[in-house]
Amino acid sequence: MAEGKIIKALSGFYYVLSEGRVYQCRGRGVFRKRKVTPLVGDYVSFQAENEREGYILDVFERKNELVRPPIANIDQAILVFSAVEPDFNPALLDRFLVLIEAKHIRPIIVVSKMDLVDDETKPRIEQYICDYRQIGYDVLEVSTKTRAGVESLLPYFEGNVSVFAGQSGVGKSSLLNALRPDLQLKTGHISHHLGRGKHTTRHVELIEIGGGFVADTPGFSALEFDEIALEQLPLCFPEFVARSGGCKFRGCTHTAEPKCAVKEAFASGDIPCYRYEHYVSFVEEIKERKPRY
Numbered sequence: 357m358a359e360g361k362i363i364k365a366l367s368g369f370y371y372v373l374s375e376g377r378v379y380q381c382r383g384r385g386v387f388r389k390r391k392v393t394p395l396v397g398d399y400v401s402f403q404a405e406n407e408r409e410g411y412i413l414d415v416f417e418r419k420n421e422l423v424r425p426p427i428a429n430i431d432q433a434i435l436v437f438s439a440v441e442p443d444f445n446p447a448l449l450d451r452f453l454v455l456i457e458a459k460h461i462r463p464i465i466v467v468s469k470m471d472l473v474d475d476e477t478k479p480r481i482e483q484y485i486c487d488y489r490q491i492g493y494d495v496l497e498v499s500t501k502t503r504a505g506v507e508s509l510l511p512y513f514e515g516n517v518s519v520f521a522g523q524s525g526v527g528k529s530s531l532l533n534a535l536r537p538d539l540q541l542k543t544g545h546i547s548h549h550l551g552r553g554k555h556t557t558r559h560v561e562l563i564e565i566g567g568g569f570v571a572d573t574p575g576f577s578a579l580e581f582d583e584i585a586l587e588q589l590p591l592c593f594p595e596f597v598a599r600s601g602g603c604k605f606r607g608c609t610h611t612a613e614p615k616c617a618v619k620e621a622f623a624s625g626d627i628p629c630y631r632y633e634h635y636v637s638f639v640e641e642i643k644e645r646k647p648r649y
């Protein structure tokens with residue numbers, strides 16, 4: 357018996373990487389019994405039948421999983437948000453951050469297309485970057501056109517499973533191309549997957565970048581946001597968590613309660629108004645959500 361990590365799933369086969377070798381494995385009946393479907397990213401035990409094939413015996417416990425792409429044990433999410441074209445979108449960024457915090461994934465914010473920032477837009481973008489750094493997030497500024505900042509992303513990959521996320525056209529594919537120019541053939545394949553938009557990708561693969569793995573499909577969907585519970589929401593804003601000890605009520609939702617340290621921080625400008633406004637809008641959205649049966 358051996359152990360390894362599933363790095364690809366395709367037409368009923370799981371490709372398990374174990375000590376530098378990839379085994380094409382079948383799932384066998386054990387999963388129907390245990391009701392667990394192996395996912396890319398899973399750590400598994402398997403029985404090798406020869407040097408190339410085997411079958412999976414068990415799937416080890418996951419620390420998290422995503423619906424899109426179907427992948428388990430994600431360490432970090434690279435959130436690509438362009439400074440312009442499309443304009444930097446903090447409402448969407450905060451949505452992604454909530455999803456990511458809820459799944460205990462580390463977010464890394466990449467502000468792309470920095471070469472397109474003009475003097476007029478610059479102060480606005482710099483303010484956002486400063487705000488998110490203040491919260492404690494790593495924010496990297498890149499341009500794949502000039503390659504500025506691209507290398508600064510590389511050390512983050514080592515030893516981690518990463519997923520790229522961000523709206524269409526922000527430069528996710530360009531960034532992957534810039535990071536792995538040697539992936540010539542595969543890059544076309546990556547951009548194809550990254551460009552797929554809303555469609556569910558059946559084929560998922562982890563590719564190696566900077567000593568770690570990166571999903572070849574961008575991640576996260578509205579489905580995942582729909583699973584966030586109201587009680588969970590304030591915990592997904594690190595700067596709220598840091599202040600909630602100062603709220604009068606335990607379990608303060610930072611909305612209607614008096615003597616709320618988060619609202620005070622918002623009133624005094626310590627928490628930027630858009631962060632608090634996004635929080636309130638997410639609270640409303642979750643409250644209005646139809647119960648799912």
Ligand SMILES: Nc1nc2c(ncn2[C@@H]2O[C@H](COP(=O)(O)OP(=O)(O)OP(=O)(O)O)[C@@H](O)[C@H]2O)c(=O)[nH]1
Pocket residue numbers: 468469470471472498499500501502522523524525526527528529530531547550551552553
């Ligand atoms: N000026 C400039 N343009 C960029 C940069 N990065 C990407 N672009 C351009 O932005 C456009 C979209 O880039 P993509 O890499 O395809 O974006 P994507 O996020 O992969 O988009 P989807 O595949 O739709 O999800 C392309 O025309 C790129 O050439 C950059 O750093 N600077």
Ligand SMILES: [Zn+2]
Pocket residue numbers: 600603604608609610611613615616617618619
């Ligand atoms: Zn409060």
